Amino acid sequence: MTSLQEHLSHPKYRPDIDGLRAIAVLSVIAFHAFPSSLQGGFIGVDIFFVISGYLISTIIFQNLEKGTFSFTEFYARRVKRIFPALILVLVACYVFGWFALFADEYKQLSKHIAAGAGFVSNIVLWSEAGYFDNSGETKPLLHLWSLGIEEQFYIFWPLLLWFAWERNFNLLTITVLIAIVSFGLNITGVIAHPVATFYSPQTRFWELLCGSLLAWTTLYKKDSFSAIKLKLDGWLAGAVYRNSHAADGKTLANALSILGMLLLAFGFFIINKDLNFPGRWAVIPMLAAVMIISAGPNAWVNRIVLSHPLAVWFGLISFPLYLWHWPLLSFAQIIETDVPSMNIRAIAVLLAVALAWLTYILIEKPIRLGSHSRAKTAVLLLLMLGIGYVGYASYSRDGLGFRKADAQTKTKMYADVNGTVLYNTPEDWVDERCKTVLEGASYNYLMCRFTTATPKMLVVGDSHAAQFVYDSISKGSNDLALVGVNGCLPFIDLVSINPTEEFAEKSTRCRVVVPIVLKLLKEFPSIQRVVFATRGAMYIEGFGFGNTDSKNLYRIIKSPDDVLTENYNQFVSGYVATINEILKLGKAVVFIEDVPEIGISAKNCVDERPLRITDKALPECDVSRKSFEERNINYRRAVDAINAATHKRIKIFPAYEYLCDESTCGGMHDDMSYFYDDDHLSMRGSKFIFDKFTEWLDKESK
Template structure:
């Protein structure tokens, strides 16, 4: 029967019988996610609640599609109308509320990012957008109020692909069970294989997550078409369990088996909450725990003791009924609190956010969801919801294009002057401006990732390194210092054979970028005899310790490696060896080598220390933009030890300029001086900071 015929004959989709225990299972899923986000150290594996949702969604949606294909009543239009009326109302409300609150609470760069995520959420592609940004467990994730919509993106992509695939398989007379098994196995294989190679992609990709929804689909098929399969074996197993559990008099009627299945399912979930954490290779094989737990609980049926007494009680069912708006509201509230506080909010603020979440979820369910889902005028409601979703998506996209509406800051000009940011300088220009005409003529090639600048045809000092080399001198370059040249590649150490890489980067591409630095340096030394001094400047502590610092950065693991198959990573000694291999040929040329020990990392966005947010929660909203001297020394201990080793290995031919000492005292290392910011972000100097530090460097050279 064709789609058109089935729609005409019977436009009404049949739905599975309501089971209150499934709403109770939803309650467990949503409460675990909320608990993890509010108190991550309390329920470390709470995020697997999303995987429980996946199984439930796969079970219910597949039951609808299987049943109606069998009856000839399946209608794409009615199927998607129901999905729109179920999902759009609460989502539109949360997106609009996030946009409105962001207007009052966010800086322009934060508001721009929110706009992108509003557009992605409205288009149900949040998982794909977030995939290209950072991992779910990175610290930067806490400053993304719509991060949680990644799971909704995967579910919506499943709702689009899976019914269509089943309908096509049905028309071609394929076995739907076979199709479901094949898709589930393929997805699980990609998941297990992918989590070891690219954990971020595996977490967010639909193709590596569909198997969890497919397990719900398999359960739906078994419940519909093989309900009495293996009846003899089930009866014997139930009889054996009765004999093991009870002394006598208990009938062999399947209840004991159902109870064991539900107890086992709950036990698997509890175990998963306890042993899985953000450091696990997740989803991978670990995702089997929540998937299997949910499958066992659903398969046990509504009459199993756990399902009947625990999951079907009134409180659990009530939480399950509001679970969708509860999920949508909880993370924006917690994330906005984190952004405004510039750090993890206090326990009291997080508790208040959770309580407010429950109130908003109930109001959304009672006043928005139910009236729209039920009642008349279904077509008008659906069209209105579609237009509203398109509208909010377009608003988010325009917000992104217009750079977060910078005009919202009434005193933006004075704040920018006080902040003294580096827009328009060599590091923060567009990449087309990173290489000047003299470099192009000298190198004879285009390097999209290279920063190469001259201030004179006869420079005396060549500064070499990564973005910290560029930020060290960009004030001097911008003002045309007489004797300066710069060669740098962001995120690269100036090594000959070693490459610095994090899990989001491909070795071949990063190797091509990083390994051009030293050949260019040696060529410039040959072609410009005026260069007598080479100053190396990089963010050393990050490369040695293997991660960023503070609450603003992605906590990727940085490795210094010889090749793509190098697994014996020990950054400290490779840092030393890499620098010695680069420095020794320069010393043999009779050039002076200076090593610049890096400025402090302040660990927070410098803008938070200068700009006054229009919305406050507490007096903690504006950070100090400093770190204790103890924390700084601990962070940099191995780095400074490595610098000493480099100096000793070159018989003290390398001179060290300790840039950090001009921003540190015995108590702290700070980024604010006389109410002015010396930093642009959490680790790069502002224009004023660059001017200050390079001035100290010039004085040091004169001495």
């Protein structure tokens, strides 16, 4: 097949831009591998956005003006540029994950492979940010969020510019307007919707569009600004040099590149992950990149530092290096069940560099250059579609649990959780009896299940209420019902919320619980006892425990304007208000003091992983009694306050006592895990605790 004739003109190659790419990718790698060494290294992604916007827009502007723009050729070049390395990394992750991951991990990886193949990783990752989302460090394809944004820009921007050009609209005006809107959405959204703002294309496009504005001014207003530049250059030269110095633009170019590099350095060491990013902080890497690029290839920093052969070499392999580094680091953390040692992370980085160079030499260059361009493009498209299908199919089949890698652990822990109230599909969370009684009510996130038509006990709360009745629900025993919503306290008007959630949506979700409980108590007079169970310490303290979910920074608020609230008082007042409503109906109330949080994913405690980097003992799934007591001191005090405020008309079941002794609290019994993850009971643990609860209740009732 003949090659596709090249018509698109391209900007002259600038080695200094490759050098800037090197800074961007190496800063990201430093942040990921050694975060304490460069806390703001993640802004390297923002540098990539500006570079991409500049180069892509230069191509589009030039070819629209010349009448040589071709969508077919434009996207064919993007396919040959991006697909080869990405396909290789996606396949490598799928194959390695087959042997290294448990089913739940492989299911998530497969979903991310499908999302990566469809260039919607940012959207998928955004949708995952929530109550049961696992740590980003254990997502080997987390970094593809930025590629998703770039690809979405590559689809949206050429189409819009072509449409505008055909209708004789001013391209500068359109670029400025969209950039302003995007930046405005970024500023207004970073506090109210931080996760959405980080991952959304509409709140990130302004960074690429700043590169587009630079491209436009470079192409069309170079002469218009020359007089201003010469005046500024002359003024700077007079300020810098003792003797008269010709106003030739060099002093200004050098000043721009030096200031740009200083601004980048400032960003690397001042910006950190705890700031509201992107927001206003993203202006720093954007402005730095614009200044360095606009300085031109002859500025001293650009010519000597950025155009240095080593910097250019890293720039040339920057794309495959970006693709390879994070899966290697992430898989290392998954396999080690903890942050890998410094040596392992250093080896992962070196391996990423080697793989990136091999990918560039053996895969990227041969495909991008040479003949048979149309055939290469078609094959790459088919391969990417195939990978996307395989990823989606593996995700749909629950991570292919039949794989040998998962068999032993499934026997020990996972198999006894499948099909429970909490971990099956949301469509099964509400049974037919609930749907009949609650006709017209919202079912979003609601768990409502009955074991009998005449339940005697109603369990109410969040996922920690559901965990107590796994066994009962699955066996249809104990004459009970469950009503709960994950991540919600059963309060009348207060809402438990973390920074990844929107108040309007979360309040709608949480505030249905108490009305549904009151309705069920009227519809089912057989219910004589209401049992409340929630993850107390997390709501009181506002954050998770251990190394698994500290990201959940919960606040208990009444309106989105309640920024500075004191969770302890809200927890107490919210429970007192709800319990008083139940007591008015003459029902008995039991409050379950929560089981311990073990602070580590239980699957790492029950079995050796299929693959290991180092030979080390399994982590302990126990916490010291002292640390448990320190974690729960305010929660226990709150329970006492609730009891006192309701005139001690409630009974308190200390569930934690059955998993604690004098020295430790934990979830391993006879080499079996009583936990599913870091804080939820497995089916085995659920049966154990509920049996203890039944015995306790019998004694209390006598």
